[in-house]
Amino acid sequence: MKTFEELGVAAPILKAIQEMGYESPMPVQEEVIPFLLGDDNDVIALAQTGT
Numbered sequence: 001m002k003t004f005e006e007l008g009v010a011a012p013i014l015k016a017i018q019e020m021g022y023e024s025p026m027p028v029q030e031e032v033i034p035f036l037l038g039d040d041n042d043v044i045a046l047a048q049t050g051t
Contacts, residue, residue, distance in 0.1 A: 001025070007033040 001024055004017050025033065028047040035041045 001027075002030055004033075008037050009033065 004014055004022070004025055007025065007030065009017065026047065028045050032043055032045045035043050
């Protein structure tokens, strides 16, 4: 599993994620974050939890 840092999350957001106590992305986040950080991408995702 990748870390938020390995997924390319910007430093200020990474700091906030860490301050909130999150240590690693959920599987859907691991798959979606790279697309969200790309250019002009729209994403619809469905996690097992229904979020």
